[in-house]
């Protein structure tokens with residue numbers, strides 16, 4: 591029996607609540623499918639600042655690099671917002687992503703059949719939504735130099751190299767081949783040189799290697815509008831770091847809550863799995879955080895990093911069942927984090943004894 595080594599970074603705010611829910615679900619799925627996990631818990635973000643003065647300690651650097659996968663809750667909060675940028679929680683997270691080289695951030699947005707009523711959009715608009723945002727995660731304006739802030743000016747630089755755009759375009763085209771065969775590249779090529787470059791490189795990858803996939807292009811402002819007007823028109827959306835960040839929070843409205851969305855961040859080493867939402871300081875300590883985004887991130891970890899697709903599908907089905915019974919309060923249901931997690935555990939298959 592192999593044991594999967596998972597580095598666990600609960601982080602701040604609701605991070606520890608949703609991570610502990612996901613670990614319980616992983617443990618139960620492990621029992622059902624005969625999988626063993628070794629979880630090493632590490633302080634990261636604000637919790638690490640409080641413990642040792644730095645959001646991304648060296649010990650975490652080493653542990654994540656040697657793990658099979660990394661599960662993260664969320665970082666940040668008002669307590670640490672006034673720190674200089676290099677010591678901020680969010681900078682620690684960006685450095686973690688860079689350290690792991692996870693340039694490809696997959697953010698699926700799916701409206702489960704029968705659960706379109708949880709959407710604030712009309713049911714007939716939300717129904718059947720099944721799209722994948724492929725967000726470039728280790729480049730663009732998040733990392734471009736120069737970047738500084740003085741009393742007289744603030745500067746950030748948006749920049750992509752050919753290699754960075756080619757590899758994320760390939761991820762999107764490959765994903766489309768396993769889905770509905772359509773990629774929409776989102777940019778601002780009518781204004782930004784970096785976006786015109788992005789578009790030209792995506793077109794080049796398409797023409798040379800993926801003529802079987804349908805490619806179209808949207809400006810990001812129109813894409814934001816199209817996402818809420820008619821989300822079913824999309825299959826795979828590929829876009830730069832900042833646009834992907836913004837569009838994924840927007841897209842969370844379609845299934846009904848930011849608390850529902852999972853993500854997988856992949857590169858050549860260990861994958862990083864985290865919900866799309868943040869530390870939600872307004873909900874911290876209240877026991878009401880929706881754990882679905884993190885539970886589904888754990889399912890993505892099983893599928894993408896540990897090659898356990900069957901266990902991943904079982905978790906997804908159990909989440910759907912629990913949502914059908916009675917969702918969390920952010921979705922108009924009555925369950926808190928704990929009660930909802932219990933419902934997911936109940937809906938999982940029981941261990942097969944031999």
Ligand code: NAD
Pocket residue numbers: 604608663664665666667668680683847848849850864865866867868869870871872873878879880881883920
């Ligand atoms: P947020 O995602 O934490 O919260 C936005 C809104 O969504 C809030 O109303 C919150 O209550 C709600 N929400 C978020 N997650 C939820 C859940 N699981 N269940 C129910 N409701 C949920 O974004 P914010 O308020 O802009 O940022 C708060 C802090 O989190 C900031 O410090 C920010 O930098 C940080 N952040 C971290 C991450 C991350 O660690 N990956 C992501 C985003 C924001």
Ligand code: IPM
Pocket residue numbers: 666680681683684835866868
């Ligand atoms: C996300 C978050 C992060 C991002 C922040 C906290 C650095 O918003 O994961 O979506 O912008 O990537």
Ligand code: MN
Pocket residue numbers: 835836839866
């Ligand atoms: Mn975000």
